[in-house]
Amino acid sequence: MAIWRLLLLHLLPGALATLVFVLLAGSVEAAGYPPLAALLIAIAVVIIPFELGVVFIAGRGEPGLLSAIPYRDRMAARDWVILVPVLVVAGILGFGLLGVAEQPIRDTLFEWLPDWYLNPLPSDLGDILKRFKQVLVPELNLGQLRSIIRDKYLIDAIGLNKVQGKPFSVAEVEAKIEEFVTGRRPQTTYHAAVKPAAVLVASADGGG
Numbered sequence: 001m002a003i004w005r006l007l008l009l010h011l012l013p014g015a016l017a018t019l020v021f022v023l024l025a026g027s028v029e030a031a032g033y034p035p036l037a038a039l040l041i042a043i044a045v046v047i048i049p050f051e052l053g054v055v056f057i058a059g060r061g062e063p064g065l066l067s068a069i070p071y072r073d074r075m076a077a078r079d080w081v082i083l084v085p086v087l088v089v090a091g092i093l094g095f096g097l098l099g100v101a102e103q104p105i106r107d108t109l110f111e112w113l114p115d116w117y118l119n120p121l122p123s124d125l126g127d128i129l130k131r132f133k134q135v136l137v138p139e140l141n142l143g144q145l146r147s148i149i150r151d152k153y154l155i156d157a158i159g160l161n162k163v164q165g166k167p168f169s170v171a172e173v174e175a176k177i178e179e180f181v182t183g184r185r186p187q188t189t190y191h192a193a194v195k196p197a198a199v200l201v202a203s204a205d206g207g208g
Helices: 003-030 035-058 077-109 125-129 144-153 170-182
Strands: 134-140 158-161 201-203
Touching (some): 134 144
Parallel strands (some): 134 158
8 A cells, every 4th residue: 555545544534533623612612511522523423434434445355344454363473572662662762753843743734723722721720720839630641731730830730640540539539638738648558650630639728
């Protein structure tokens, strides 16, 4: 398959879904639903049909639909030994290069997108957070949102991170808040290593 076709099949679903999401988000939010509902609609009407259509077309003439998916074939052990390190290194280099190129790409190729899409955090978030003495950021990852808050707003936010494939329990968050308020760790220790939830729990004198 030609390179241009591979690139088209890889990028087109996301581009079309983004366009549908941007077009629908305002109407969906005005109807009283969260913008996430517009994203789910875009996935349902664009990405899923597109991807299934590609598999269906690729499988024409084959005995079964799933026969068009070659990665179901067994791989030799030596291929795994080569493939896994290469993918890990490629992923690290790719994320590093993306971090450097992200802003120029956004400014040149995606300036047509609305500002709320490119900058989803509230414009006055920094002023709001600075009213509080302590800021706790529970995240179901390693702390991306906390890093943004620290770098962009220069606020020493504390992270509660968990990477276990499970949501936070109420007790975990309460234990961290208790540690904030009392200055000592609770008896129950939670070994968390968390994903970012867009939830900020801020504590201040006289505030909760």
